[in-house]
Amino acid sequence: MxxxxxxxxxxxxxxxxxxxxxxxxxxxxxxxxxxxxxxxxxxxxxxxxxxxxxxxxxxxxxxxxxxxxxxxxxxxxxxxxxxxxxxxxxxxxxxxxxxxxxxxxxxxxxxxxxxxxxxxxxxxxxxxxxxxxxxxxxxxxxxxxxxxxxxxxxxxxxxxxAPLPDGRRRWVHHGSSISHCLEADGPTGTWPVVAAALGGVEVINLSQAGNAVLDPYVARTIRDMPADLISLKAGINIVSLTAFRLRTFGPAVHGFLDTIRDGHPDTPLLLMSPVSCPALEDSPGPTTPGPDGKITALGDPGDVAAGALSLTVVRAELSRIVAARQSHDPHLHYLDGRELLGPAEASDLPDGLHPTAAAYRRMGKHFAAYAFATDGPFG
Structure with missing residues (x-):
């Protein structure tokens, strides 16, 4: 040796x-x-x-x-x-x-x-x-x-x-623990890696478990690095940490996207909302583990009307932001995260939040079927 x-x-x-x-x-x-x-x-x-x-x-x-x-x-x-x-x-x-x-x-x-x-x-x-x-x-x-x-x-x-260049496109992704995939059955079982293999691209996963809160340094990092495809999955940590209210959430999303567009004005960019999470669909955070080991929301659902964020509000706001920006940014796309894992698959969330290893692999297949289709945002 x-x-x-x-x-x-x-x-x-x-x-x-x-x-x-x-x-x-x-x-x-x-x-x-x-x-x-x-x-x-x-x-x-x-x-x-x-x-x-x-x-x-x-x-x-x-x-x-x-x-x-x-x-x-x-x-x-x-x-x-x-x-x-x-x-x-x-x-x-x-x-x-x-x-x-x-x-x-x-x-x-x-x-x-x-x-x-x-x-x-x-x-x-x-x-x-x-x-x-x-x-x-x-x-x-x-x-x-x-x-x-x-x-x-x-x-x-x-x-x-040294390796030889293989000509694959470079996909940069940022998200929460549900993109970091701590519970996957191995490093090639995370959903971004599964999707990248099916799409024939090379993935760079910048996801941060518990810390996907639109930090400006992440946006600047993505702005300054080579990327042929970009995706962002935002919302679950923002709700669970009560990081924003409705008044500040929209401008923060716009600012994050603006920073990325400074370096990648025409790169296909896919903004995704959270997958299903029963505890936070209609209730704001913060969250705590319940007696059954599943997360529970501590926020008051009545506070949503005053600007607190639930996943339902976050999805509506992200969809609205993308629709508004598409008039001048035709390469920006939106995906409802429930297309990757929806309410009917709640049994695949043992702690009420994080998918099983099998569900992560299924999410990767769902993402690839959508994003890398001929008429998909990364097609």
Whole structure:
């Protein structure tokens, strides 16, 4: 086995906009470094280093590969084991080949949600993929979408070369946890990755679990990066966090879109509203887990008339905004999120909010059938 440099060599990181050099190795981040000083909440950094959609791409003649990785996961003091670290997936010549469980590394212990964390340092673990087909092949190593992962070392028993351009269009997507897909069965099971594979495009997933609230630094990031297709899924975090009222929500959406259009005036741009969420359809947030483990809305439905936001209001406002802008922006489109997962599929939301792994895959198929159809916005 020969060592392959992770930085400055043939390996290309895709899906990451920045590489943070750590004591252990290389930590991919899905937002550029300059955004860090603008995070109001530390959880933004945490979701940024959860590598949903991040993969290492190269060509190789190797039949065996070894990756040393250091993961970071959480554990409540009341839980016997750390949270699952997820899987690393190897894709060879475009086809899923092997899945491996990510080893447990660092563990953040806490007494409860929001409690002070205590770091229990861990050691890197080795993940080995062997029995790969002979000859030169295109390889992608997808990192676990829910677990910050530092890449420590890569070894191969054959030559490793840089990937060749493949001519695929670049699709940039931003959304909430329902696009981040922590509950997916693996990194290639998130709905954006499923849809991208069906649409024959390369996806960059900038989704931020719990933090899709029209942050200006996200709009500027999208404005300044190459993109052939752009989609935004907005609303669920805005309602659940009571981030806006009706008076401020519309202008914030316009401002977000205006910023993106400064850099991509003619790029197909799809604005999506939330998927179904029974607790928030007609009630405003904030939210809390109920006795049955499902989220419940704490807001007063009567406050909607005074400007509080429910999902019903958000969908109507997003639809209105797109319709108004289409007179001067013919490449802007709208999709009701319930087309991906609707009220009849509420049983696919175990906690009342997040879809199951199977539902995420189904959402990806629904999105691809709509967006990548010949007459679709990305067709």
């Amino acid at each position: 020969r060592a392959v440099p992770l930085v400055g060599g043939p390996v290309e990181f895709r899906g990451a906009l920045d590489l943070e050099i750590t004591q252990a190795g290389v930590m991919p981040r899905r937002l550029p470094a300059w955004t860090t000083e603008q995070y109001q909440d530390p959880s933004v950094y945490g979701t940024t280093v959860m590598p949903s959609g991040v993969r290492l791409v190269f060509r190789t003649e190797a039949c065996a590969l070894e990756f040393d990785v250091l993961t970071s996961t959480g554990q409540l003091d009341t839980d016997p084991e750390p949270r699952p670290t997820g899987r690393l997936e190897l894709v060879v010549d475009g086809a899923p080949a092997v899945r491996r469980q990510a080893p447990v590394g660092n563990v953040l212990r806490m007494a409860g949600p929001g409690a002070v964390q205590r770091l229990i340092p861990g050691e890197p673990g080795t993940v080995r993929f062997s029995g790969l087909p002979a000859g030169m092949k295109n390889v992608e190593l997808w990192l676990p979408q829910q677990t910050p992962t530092e890449l420590v070392a890569l070894r191969a028993d054959g030559e490793v070369l």
